[in-house]
Amino acid sequence: MLNRRTFQLVLPVALLSVVLGISGCSKEEPVDAQTSATQSGQDLLDQIRTKGKIVIATEGTWSPWTFHDQSGKLTGYDIEVGRLIAQRLGVEPQFVEGKWDGLLAGISAGRYDIMINGVDMTPEREKTYRFTEPYAYNRTVVIVSDQNTEIKSMQDLKGKQTANTISSTYAEIAEKYGAKVDGVDDLNQTFELLLSGRIDATLNAEVVYYDYKKVHPQAAVKIAAIADETTSVGIPLKKEGTEKLQAELNKILNDLRASGELSKLSTQFFGTDISKK
Structure with a gap:
């Protein structure tokens, strides 16, 4: 997986807080995402559509995957892929930023719905998490x-x-x-x-x-x-109750690949197409 960072100018704290509020980002744990770990009998996909948003964990400090540009806007390859996924699910994206070592744990605990942060699909991780097909x-x-x-x-x-x-x-x-x-x-x-x-x-x-x-x-x-x-880089999900969500995310990623949108984003942020092996 990938390790991490932004090389942009640091905005004053007050200004950055305003920008983050506008762009739908948070450094706090989303309250309603915490409840997903305790809900049963309903796939996470249904929960996401019911609440009308998908909570996406990311670092926000690893350019060009996930970072803040000079205006303070959260962007990057992973962020824009996340926005496209939310759009196709018909919900709003809520990006929650945190340190790498806490993000995967947050997926298991149900604090976040998915994590988009250049996560390598290793055999060890696949024992703990359900992954989508590779998108990079x-x-x-x-x-x-x-x-x-x-x-x-x-x-x-x-x-x-x-x-x-x-x-x-x-x-x-x-x-x-x-x-x-x-x-x-x-x-x-x-x-x-x-x-x-x-x-x-x-x-x-x-x-x-x-x-x-x-x-x-x-x-x-x-x-x-x-x-x-x-x-291979994929999107990790918690193991339980995510079968439908995994299938839907795979369909969306395949559509984005077929339409050329993944290639376009990759070229925009990396200068090369890493969406294809």
Whole structure:
């Protein structure tokens, strides 16, 4: 899955609060979403249509997947996909922002209906969550200081210090190759650690690296290695009572792919089409 961040200007707190209120976003747990975990005998799809909105968990700090632009508007590939999904369901989207390690737990607890945040579909996660079909595909890269000559492959991560969001796919991959992983809150913090020399490397999506370099062309970082495998990105749902919702989301994603809307959004935010393998 993917790890995370925005490189936009930070608005004053008061102004940002106003903007978030206008754009239908919240950093608080949605009260009515909490009740979905206790309702029984009704698929989550029916609950969503009854309440007239779908509660979508996202970070809001991982450009270009999910971030705030310079005006404070929440946008990004995942956000716009979420808006299209809500439109086709005939409901309003409510985006609730939070830290990565709490979002998946919120899906299991019923605090959120779905999570759209570049979530990699790993075997471990598929044991706990029901996933839609993939709506994006991702390649993992190792990012280092441009002065680093020690890391040239995934195997070179053994014994090195890395940093990534806690419980992210990238942290798991780094640990698999023998790295020691520091947990961080977001991508900005990760790059601060890397540029200050406090870590040797970080792992992230290839498209996230290029987005960062587009915003920070003078940043002294480079890609040192690319993982062989391509990961699939899907929308996680809680296991119980989501069969109808999963089927409907798959239909919507297939329609968006067939119409070219996924490709258009991908090109808009990533400069390339990651909606196709």
